[in-house]
Amino acid sequence: MFLAASASLALMAGACSSDADSSSPATSTPSASASASTGATAPSTCPTAEPDAAATPDWTLDGDTGSIAVVGSTDxxxxxxxxxxxxxxAETQVETLAEGDGPVVAADAEVSVCYMGVxxxxxxxxxxxFDRGAPVEFxxxxxxxxxxxxIAGQTVGSTVAVAATAADGYPSGQPQAGIEPGDSLIFAISILSAS
Structure with a gap:
């Protein structure tokens, strides 16, 4: 359960998370389905199968140091x-890997997503x-x-990736998740619904 516990720490921006719902790692409180305003039912699971080992990356990025290659999730x-x-x-960069056909996600929306953080x-x-097989809402x-x-400004159904600066992650680090001050973070995200 370390991953579930660390997720609250890894995503929350200083807000207090609820001890009552440790299985919803990125939420501060449990919520109703976020799909109400989209008219669609959000999937109740995240795919857990490994991606095709021969898959061509959807996004490659040379950083100030090192590089990344991201293969987006599929159904x-x-x-x-x-x-x-x-x-x-040195600057946060967002890449849309696959564009969805749902509504645009507002900056203050509540969303349901599947994600991984590296x-x-x-x-x-x-x-x-994805490892847990369950989306989170927050x-x-x-x-x-x-x-x-x-996520903000993307469309529901999109798959996106972001390479975030330490300032857009945890400038002071997050020891419980193994994040040190100055660490850049990479997220791969599938946006299931928004309200």
Whole structure:
């Protein structure tokens, strides 16, 4: 359960998380389905299968140090983030891997997503709802800046990736998740619904 516990720490932007719902790692409080305003039912699971080993990356990025290659998630497979560590960026960069056809996500929306977070310094995954097989719901106003920048303005159904600066992640670090001050973070995210 370390991953579930660390997820609250890894995504929340200083807000207090609820001890009552440790299985919803990025939420500060449990919420109703976020799909109400989209008219669609959000999937209740995240794909857990490994991506095709021969898949061509959807996004490659040379950082100020190191590089990354991201293969986005599909309906049946989790994403993959390969890091030439240590990876760091001086400016947060967002890439749409696959554009959805749903409504645009507002900056203050509550969203349901499947995601994985990778530490650029180590190349290690520090959290993944794909590993747990379950999406999480949370308000975008309650997560780290890089995560919010990746999702706000995208369309529901999109798959996105972000390489976030330490300032848009945890400038002071997050020891419980193995994040040190100055670490750049990479997220691969599938946006399931928004309200």
């Amino acid at each position: 049946t497979a989790a994403p993959a983030v390969t890091v030439e560590a240590p990876f760091s960026v 530490n650029g310094r180590t190349g290690e995954t520090f959290d993944s709802s 308000p975008l106003t309650g997560v780290v800046g890089g995560f919010q920048k990746a």
